[in-house]
Amino acid sequence: MKKLLTITGSVFMVILMVSVVLSAYHHEGEVDSPNFLAQYPLIAGSKLDHCATCHTGGEYEKKPGKWVSLGSCQWCHYSYGYDGSGNIVDTLNSYGKDYWLNGRDQAALAAIGGLDSDGDGYTNAVEIAAIRYPGNADDDPSKVPAPSRVYTKAQLEAMAQHTQFMLMNTSRSGDFYAQYTGVPVEDLLQDAGILASATGITVFAPDGWSNFHPLELDSDPELYHVEGVYPEALYYYDTQADTALNPFSGWCDYSAPSCAGRSHQDLIVNPGGLKMLLAFKREGIDLDPGVLAEDNKLVGEGPYRLVPPQKVPSPPDQASNADDQDVIWPYDFNWDHSAGAASRSATIIRVEPLPEGTTDIDILEAGWTYVDEEKIVIYGAIAMDAPVADFTATPTAGIVPLSVHFTAQSTGIVTSWEWAFGDDNETSTEQNPSHTYYSPGFYTVSVTATGPGGSDTETKAHLIAAVSEYSYVQPEGNCNEHTPCYSSIQAGISAADAIAIFKIAEGAYPEDIVVNADKQIIFESGFDSTFTTPSGESKVNSVTVSEGTVTLKKGLLVIGK
Ligand SMILES: [Ca+2]
Ligand SMILES: [Ca+2]
Numbered sequence: 001m002k003k004l005l006t007i008t009g010s011v012f013m014v015i016l017m018v019s020v021v022l023s024a025y026h027h028e029g030e031v032d033s034p035n036f037l038a039q040y041p042l043i044a045g046s047k048l049d050h051c052a053t054c055h056t057g058g059e060y061e062k063k064p065g066k067w068v069s070l071g072s073c074q075w076c077h078y079s080y081g082y083d084g085s086g087n088i089v090d091t092l093n094s095y096g097k098d099y100w101l102n103g104r105d106q107a108a109l110a111a112i113g114g115l116d117s118d119g120d121g122y123t124n125a126v127e128i129a130a131i132r133y134p135g136n137a138d139d140d141p142s143k144v145p146a147p148s149r150v151y152t153k154a155q156l157e158a159m160a161q162h163t164q165f166m167l168m169n170t171s172r173s174g175d176f177y178a179q180y181t182g183v184p185v186e187d188l189l190q191d192a193g194i195l196a197s198a199t200g201i202t203v204f205a206p207d208g209w210s211n212f213h214p215l216e217l218d219s220d221p222e223l224y225h226v227e228g229v230y231p232e233a234l235y236y237y238d239t240q241a242d243t244a245l246n247p248f249s250g251w252c253d254y255s256a257p258s259c260a261g262r263s264h265q266d267l268i269v270n271p272g273g274l275k276m277l278l279a280f281k282r283e284g285i286d287l288d289p290g291v292l293a294e295d296n297k298l299v300g301e302g303p304y305r306l307v308p309p310q311k312v313p314s315p316p317d318q319a320s321n322a323d324d325q326d327v328i329w330p331y332d333f334n335w336d337h338s339a340g341a342a343s344r345s346a347t348i349i350r351v352e353p354l355p356e357g358t359t360d361i362d363i364l365e366a367g368w369t370y371v372d373e374e375k376i377v378i379y380g381a382i383a384m385d386a387p388v389a390d391f392t393a394t395p396t397a398g399i400v401p402l403s404v405h406f407t408a409q410s411t412g413i414v415t416s417w418e419w420a421f422g423d424d425n426e427t428s429t430e431q432n433p434s435h436t437y438y439s440p441g442f443y444t445v446s447v448t449a450t451g452p453g454g455s456d457t458e459t460k461a462h463l464i465a466a467v468s469e470y471s472y473v474q475p476e477g478n479c480n481e482h483t484p485c486y487s488s489i490q491a492g493i494s495a496a497d498a499i500a501i502f503k504i505a506e507g508a509y510p511e512d513i514v515v516n517a518d519k520q521i522i523f524e525s526g527f528d529s530t531f532t533t534p535s536g537e538s539k540v541n542s543v544t545v546s547e548g549t550v551t552l553k554k555g556l557l558v559i560g561k
């Protein structure tokens with residue numbers, strides 16, 4: 001079980017309270033998260049119920065030129081310190097600063113609801129209602145969660161397994177040899193449907209740490225690639241390093257069963273080669289699930305550990321912080337310390353970059369549930385369902401020049417639109433274009449919606465009817481002075497052009513309507529006496545169409561005696 005961390009003397013400070021199934025956070029003795037939940041009760045348990053709502057992440061220079069990115073929890077711990085010696089304001093994002101400046105109470109949250117703290121065009125209240133970060137301009141209500149897939153342990157175990165024996169070389173803690181079993185990360189990403197646009201992955205552990213790995217081999221010695229195999233290595237053994245023989249001065253653990261029978265400078269043979277692995281077994285035994293220790297350090301490595309082999313194989317070296325470096329393999333900055341890039345208790349793999357128009361899913365930085373349930377989520381640049389294209393048009397009938405406004409109504413993630421309006425190959429790539437029809441005709445309109453999941457086309461045949469004039473029908477009367485005016489529908493059809501729109505007054509028409517010529521006839525029915533609004537029904541005995549088409553666009557045409 002994970003332990004409750006206790007911190008004294010820090011107020012605007014987060015700790016992970018993980019004694020319950022769901023991960024949660026609280027500031028010891030503070031009022032900020034209760035204030036937030038009191039003001040916005042619906043966000044409980046969402047990604048906003050988290051330090052990242054008010055705190056920023058950050059990065060620090062681990063060694064010259066090498067920056068390490070930290071999530072908001074870890075960044076606050078790093079920059080503010082467990083002893084509260086740092087400046088807390090440095091850990092706040094723009095929303096957290098506005099809350100701070102306005103009095104840091106529930107009234108402050110209400111007061112800043114109308115502000116746009118992060119300047120992304122949406123007020124804080126609107127963003128919070130949409131479960132979007134009010135202090136992060138990269139997250140806003142126009143974006144949808146990126147596609148994601150959750151893998152269970154049973155699913156991972158059902159995939160092709162890979163086992164490899166390797167050195168885990170750390171720079172500060174002990175080195176060890178071990179045999180890991182799991183799924184090559186490359187295979188896992190293929191299974192998840194990684195997109196051609198993907199460039200790498202960021203692996204997150206629930207204590208806030210993350211590591212980026214490019215897909216392809218990178219010249220930076222500390223960037224461990226996902227694809228392909230790593231170089232073969234030799235086995236390095238020395239009694240001086242062996243912690244079994246030298247519990248205090250040794251630095252490498254050779255106690256794994258898989259070390260048995262190996263000798264110094266033997267070639268390590270791994271069928272299939274050394275790969276970046278999402279491991280779930282070590283020496284054939286399930287990895288111990290990660291827990292958070294008293295000092296806020298993650299203990300344990302399971303259920304899943306992302307294990308990169310050494311890019312440049314080296315012997316195990318003495319810990320960098322050890323007093324005695326007068327040993328066979330002293331600490332060597334230039335040797336490959338791949339264990340530092342091995343993410344313990346990995347719960348989230350974000351495939352970079354996020355597809356356009358998408359944002360982080362709702363569990364970023366909260367992953368303890370996944371540890372408990374032995375799940376890992378992969379999201380970002382992975383396959384998703386193609387969008388489903390649809391659209392509306394208004395008006396769909398009228399007199400030329402007829403200006404029609406089209407509105408895309410597609411579902412799914414759409415990043416581009418291609419419209420065809422049916423006249424003279426005119427197209428548009430706007431989301432909601434307007435188009436003017438100058439010639440009378442029946443026009444077929446289509447839109448193709450394209451997103452990261454593919455494309456879909458919706459075509460509406462004969463959607464738009466453009467005519468040079470309307471025809472009016474009213475049994476007695478003058479059609480409120482509209483022309484041409486007919487006293488029977490059939491008389492109007494006989495006189496009509498190839499395309500005609502009839503506005504028919506409400507009432508009974510004891511006619512048997514026959515259309516037997518190649519005409520496109522539209523009935524708009526049930527108009528009041530001024531022909532402005534359909535208000536009732538127009539009733540005919542029957543309608544027979546042997547040639548041409550008849551379309552009902554508006555109003556109510558009732559057929560039958
Ligand atoms: Ca905003
Ligand atoms: Ca925002």
Ligand SMILES: [Ca+2]
Pocket residue numbers: 169170171172173174175316317318319
């Ligand atoms: Ca080492």
